[in-house]
Amino acid sequence: MRKSFFRLILEFILGGAVIMLTTYIFDDVYVKDFGVACLIAIVLALLNTFVKPVLSFIAFPITLLSLGLFQLVINGFVLEIAQMILAPDFYIPSFGLTILMSVVISILYSLLGIGKIND
Numbered sequence: 762m763r764k765s766f767f768r769l770i771l772e773f774i775l776g777g778a779v780i781m782l783t784t785y786i787f788d789d790v791y792v793k794d795f796g797v798a799c800l801i802a803i804v805l806a807l808l809n810t811f812v813k814p815v816l817s818f819i820a821f822p823i824t825l826l827s828l829g830l831f832q833l834v835i836n837g838f839v840l841e842i843a844q845m846i847l848a849p850d851f852y853i854p855s856f857g858l859t860i861l862m863s864v865v866i867s868i869l870y871s872l873l874g875i876g877k878i879n880d
Contacts, residue, residue, distance in 0.1 A: 772802075772875050772876065773799055773803055773806070774799060775802075775875055776798075776803075776806070777795055777796075777799030777800075777802045778795075778798070779866060779869045779870060779873065780792060780798035780799075780801050780802055780866070781795055781798045782869065783869070784798075786865065787858060787861070787862055787865075789855075790852070790853050790858070790862060791851065791852040791853075792850070792851055793850040797847065797850040800847065801843055804843045804846055804847060805839070805840070805843050805866075808843055809839060812842065813835065813839050816835050816839070820834075820835060833860055833863070834860065836860070836863040836864070836867060837856060837859045837860035837863045839863070840859050840862060840866070841853075841856065
């Protein structure tokens with residue numbers, strides 16, 4: 762079933778709140794304000810829809826050999842692309858912190874039910 766427009770906006774606002782929460786958890790991460798955090802959530806949703814499947818397909822042999830752990834690197838790379846797109850207003854100093862932040866974001870998204878297709 763398709764999501765309603767209100768549900769989609771609510772998920773982007775909750776996604777922005779998750780991004781802001783992770784910036785409070787990791788002091789080195791910089792996000793300008795809550796509006797930018799919501800924009801990051803939108804960019805991550807678009808990247809996860811269009812770019813991540815391509816990266817996962819290309820990296821399937823490595824992911825298989827690492828028993829799925831390489832998927833963490835792919836998630837970090839998607840967050841790194843989002844950082845490049847929103848560069849002056851969003852900054853993560855290292856790739857290791859990017860991977861760690863992507864894990865925390867994924868956990869919080871799943872706890873809140875953000876991004877689930879079925880309602």
